[in-house]
Amino acid sequence: MLTAILTIAALSVSFGLLLGYSAIRFKVEGDPLVEQIDAILPQTQCGQCGFAGCRPYAEAIAAGEADINLCPPGGEAGMLALADLLGKEPVPLENESNTSSAKSIAHIREDECIGCTLCIQACPVDAIVGAAKQMHTVIADQCTGCELCVPPCPVECIDMVPVKTTLSNWKWPYPDGMEQEPKTQEQGS
Amino acid sequence: MAKLNKDILLSAAILGIFGVLGATLVSLTWTATAERIALNQQQAFLRNVYKLIKHEEIDNELLKDVLTIHSPALSKDKVQVYRARKQGEPVAVIFSPVQSPGYAAPIRLMIAVRADGSLAGVRVLSHLETPGLGDKIDDSRTDWILGFEGKSLDNPPIEKWKVKKDGGVFDQFTGATITPRNIVATVRKTLEYFGQEKERLFKQPAAPPAEPPFH
Amino acid sequence: MSEYALILVSTVLVNNFVLVKFLGLCPFMGVSRKLETAIGMGLATTFVLTLSSVASYLVNTWMLEPLGLEYMRTIAFILVIAVVVQFTEMVMHKTSPLLYQVLGIFLPLITTNCAVLGVALLNIQEQHNFVESALYGFGAAVGFSLVLVLFAAVRERVNVADVPEPFKGNAIALITAGLMSMAFMGFSGLVSG
Amino acid sequence: MITRNPGRLDFHGGIHRPDRKSLSAGKFLGKVPLPEILTLPLQQHIGSAAEPTVTAGEHVCKGQIIARTTEYIGAPIHAPTSGTVLGIEERPVPHPSGLNAPCILLQTDGKDAWGELPEPLPHYADLDPSLLRERIRWAGIVGLGGAAFPTSVKLNHGPDRPIQTLVINGAECEPYITCDDLLMRKQADRIMEGVKILLHVVEARECLIGIEDNKPEAITAMQQAVAESGLEHVQVVQVASRYPMGGEKQLIKVLTGKEVPSHGIPAEIGVTCINVATAAAIADAIIAGRPLLSRLVTVTGEGIANPGNLEVAFGTSLSQVITHASGLTSLAYKLILGGPMMGFTLDNDKVPVTKGTNCLLLASKEEAPDPDKALPCIRCGKCVEVCPAQLLPQQLYWHARAKDLDKTREYNLFDCIECGCCSWVCPSHIPLVQYYRFAKTETWAMEKEKQQAEEARRRHEARTERLERLERERKARLRQKKEALEKKAARGAADPKKTAIEAAMKRVAEKKARQARENEEN
């Protein structure tokens, strides 16, 4: 009986040594995963995911603290890309109602703008130009459509206008009325 | 560096401690159970044997009176030969396990032959034959295997030791001739072996293996 | 020589660990959603399985048997396996972070992947020598990887098929596995001779 | 010299589709009279839209530039006749989307008075190719074979990619279309003139003119023109009639045996491919100094009373073209712009003819039945057999259907030339090409979104950094001030802003919740 205990003890001690050593030898710093996740997020910085912007959300996902379905601007495509990267089951989006497919951008009715600069402070990507007491303009190309500038405006002169379809941004529609469109897999629960 | 070493030693210590605890638990249980387990296994084996040869017919310590033979004519692997005696007189030998080729995988048999060369009986220890076809050799499914009881090399005559389809006396199963054919052949070979080696089988001094392979 | 070939054929096809022996099913179901991941998992398992098959053979022959400690087999083997896996995990984490991320939760599961302990115990049961043990472990792992990769490719296709709602996901995957296992029954009886 | 298509050079796949060229072959119905108003879309070709150089009310002369672009890939637009600019408005344009786009509306004055034209360059052989390219660019010439890619750009292959072979595309493989055929029959000399200019511009050693063997008259005419020109290194090659023989890559493969690299252009293998009509237009621009103002258009199908080919000034509406071809028959069911393999349907005939318009197919219900309901792909592999790009159309479809854009790219989606062969043979009648078009535009959009996201990230990071810096500076200042001033003053300034933003965030959240509830209720 003693031999048994001693043998197993010897075995486990030597394995312990090995593992202890390799824990130090193969220590891993940093996490390249956050970068990859961040690259998938739409960078709208709208905070709808409940985090202070896209990067914090990416960090939370990497740490396994947040689910992958919280970003409405990223939509289903974004969620699927995350599921793909992380090898997880796709999950239906949390706030489906916000994922209107048509993208909008902010437009300031310039004659009504009083130049209070509140919208400039709200815009996470500096897409609004103008100085205090002067009318402000949204740079259409840089606006991500996050709507954060709309509520602060004291005179409510900011509208979200849908982006117009032109010959250059028109997309061929998904063929419809054909056979069944595949739906993304739902989780087993 | 000192810190590193400490970490390593700590890991080793933790694993070591649990190793000791686990090993202690198992060793204690082993000590407490080893004997009973051995006994259980022996009894299980003996129960099988007593189905073929009545308990009262034997008075020697069967499990000790055993030989290990290795005869390619009989079986690919080693076979244990248990010798049953009453008051020193040979009663029967039990070959176990004898391998017979099956349809899917080898079939392992226990074959008991009385001293007079007649069969005390045959049992299938394990097999992987097709359910519904070849598995009728199992005594829990049909009584086919009981048909060997009392048969010997003269009864039926040796050229009739075949399945009916091949001109013998033993039944086959519809659609599955291979399995019974092979078993009949194996039992016949065992009888032949016994016939040739009978003297030696009973005389040779016992040599029980260190760890009897019960089945 | 042909004996060794037989061991390989037997473990890879006839007695395929996953589909016939029911060993290693959890990673088989879990890591087969994407072909690339499946290949990674196959490689990892092949490595671990071969290594632990050999290691447990050594522990058994040089340590447990001389000391008469056969009843400690399970403990000793599982310890060896756990350490091999943990070691692989750490090395992989360092050298291939993405693979690690993907296989992350399954690496610990390789430890408890029945296939690994199964190989170790079956080696004893079948009384394999050193080379046979190594081959047996390797063959089992190749068989595992083979069906894993094939299964992953089939699953990728099934994933976008028009599967009825209740069967989406794991249910249809299991049925697919069932059909694969049915196909593998064709190999039965191949080796017993 | 007529050379038969040497058997060993062939392209993979393709289909034999019974052609209906006889409806319009060799029939020239003359010029469509100038209508009262011409509608000239600002975007008529691949590349960026042109900027108008005229304003409403301005009078313009025939051949005057009315819109131009500074972008490299682009071409100017000329007034096809003299008249007055009515304005620049959104009008329906010939595009599969059916969208409206900005067009210059030109009220014709019936005088058809030429404006000032650059001097003709009949001695082009002594001129530098770059000068000629400039003239071709000025003339607004784009590929008339279908893609409408600015020809001057194509001819500017760059010094590191010398051109050995000029391929002239007279294959015209689409069933029904016969405008190139007619041009070759009637104006082989003009085409040859263009070929000579092109040979000079690209400095090629040889020229191969590929014509499908279902156009014997065109072959004879071209062969005669070649013989008359006395050019030794120009050859007319008769190629088999198999769709899409006229595809640039396929024709080059058949004529030269070389494959245009995947994702590449012909110049990379020392070849340039120009359509016969483009060559003729080049001749006009150089020899006569005239810009591209009109083109030959095939009007055909069972739905038109008098099928044939017409010369049409750009901007003329399709309805006028139809009228000139004696109007519709009772069989007319679908209006297809382009051929039946690659064209697209329009829901009305109010759109103008543009540089890329080669055919107007008024198909009867039998010629263009409504599509059946598609069945699932049965993986029969017929599409693989016919795909001239040697793709796996069924896999592309499988992934496009699942909207897995990465996978479609892995299966070389962007090598698909949208020829439609796969859809044609598919027993399940799956609109395969539409799936590929969908996946392509979707990929482009995603690419653009990615760029925008990248830009947004950059800007957000810059902003965060700036705010942090400001905050640090403010704190530093605060600390300094604190020593001198009372605390109250400093705090007051900071808080309202913060509350404003917080309030904003809260309002957004509330709005969302409200929306969500509303959606729920609906």
Add this chain to the structure above:
Amino acid sequence: MSYREIIRNGLWGNNQALVALLGLCPLLAVSNTLINGLGLGLATTLVLVLSNGTISFIRHWVRQEVRLPVFVLVIASFVTAVELAMNAWFHDLHKILGIFIPLIVTNCTIVGRAEAFASRNPVPQSMVDGLSMGAGFTLVLMTLGGLREFIGQGTILSGIHLMFGEASRALTFSFGDDFHGLILAILPPGAFFGLGLLIALKQVIDKRNARRASAPQAEPQTTTATAEG
């Protein structure tokens, strides 16, 4: 996490066999009869409770790098002890389950629960978790076993006497000897098909429950969304 929730999770919500797809090997290998399933399920549950408890107890002392080896050591010790004990005192039961008992060591459920629950929660919760996960697992094993046994060989509760003694033999139901079952059911493919069908069944039930529950639950859901925003 409340006990109620733990129990619900174990039996249904996060059922190891149907949802987490863990412990599949014994599940599929042993579910050829109901009794086999019951026997193995009970043994697994016992080990699961013991190991969850122990691991939860020691969770603060175990370092990351030796975590896994320690866990499996603990589990293997319990399994071996249980196996030896059963072999000694419940020999008949051990005989039918024989080879499956060492397999418990590598049942993914056990390490899975150790990692996912016991190493993060206090002892009582962990033991309850072990119990309910084990029970959930056992239920699936029995259902699958019963189903396969019935379809494959036309019996129910065959072999019950090995577990509950000769007296219970009467409980075995059989179609009779010449019943030809769908043998496939007791072969490996049958195990896969059976589990696949059970999972689909669970999804149907879940969906129905969700539909029934969705009406009254709509309100609270939107309020949580607001709170998060």
Add this chain to the structure above:
Amino acid sequence: MEFPVHTSPYGQLPNNVTRLMGQVLLALVPGIIALVYYFGWGVIINICIAVATALAAEAGVLHLRKRPIIPTLMDLSAVVTAVLLAIALPPLLPWWMTVLGVLFAIVMVKHLYGGLGYNPFNPAMAAYVLLLVSFPLSMTRWLPPEMLNQYPLDFLQSLAIIFGGQFPDNLTWDAITSATPLDEMRTQLEMHQTISELSQSPLWGDFGGQGWEWIGNWFLIGGLFLLWRKVISWHIPVAMIAGLLLSAGIFWMIDPESMPSPAFHLFSGGMLLGAFFIATDPVTASTTPRGRIIYGFLIGVTVYIIRTWGGYPDAVAFAVLLMNMAAPTIDYYTKPKVFGAREDEDG
């Protein structure tokens, strides 16, 4: 004027699924006639049972899934599945086994994956294996071919056996059934008979078994018809036959006394039916040209391996299922080189 819009190409498309499946059925006719000639009415009865069940099952599933029923039934794929399964079954199989097999094929193997086009496994062969594994006895009870049959059964007698298990006076299963040539071959070889001894048996014809070899020929004709109509491409049948002949040829040359000749293998069992009708099932086969060659070849080799050393006398069904399983992987690794592929890229 308003015109309807949709995308190119425009015109009457030359192919459709119904026609494709119809041609497969047509191509099966010669083989079926031969089967009926040699094995009697049971074949026809099986086909009827199977087709009826298949249509009913498909309609049932579609109804449950709330999908249009008639258009899907019209594609005839279920009929092809049913017929192929039926002609692979022994002629006097009890009716409920046929029904069970067809239900399995249509419901489990086809519609659980979404129906036509989505199933990774060949429904008919999966069902065949299900039945073979579950009812080995019934599934190995073949009738002797016509010329050897002492008790030819008429239509009603066949019907009575299939539906009621009732035999005409004083006949039993053992009297009217016999092993198939492949089965016989296996059994005899196992008893160390030589091929030349074996070929004395009345079961033997010129290359394969009596009758069987002719049925193979008729299926071959149907297969050539399919090739001619371009319903199937040559790759799979040719590669599959090549795989079988090559492996059989090698071993036959080594040991002609215990290894049957390649011709025997080719004309026995389901080989020719399999090569032209089963391995070519477009849905479950490999789709790339190179992939099809590999796929077919491996089926051929697998058939030989299982027939020679495995546990089953005929192996077409298993080999097809095994390769169905491998087809997606084969496809993945055999993407063709695209037009103009550059040297440094792989297709």
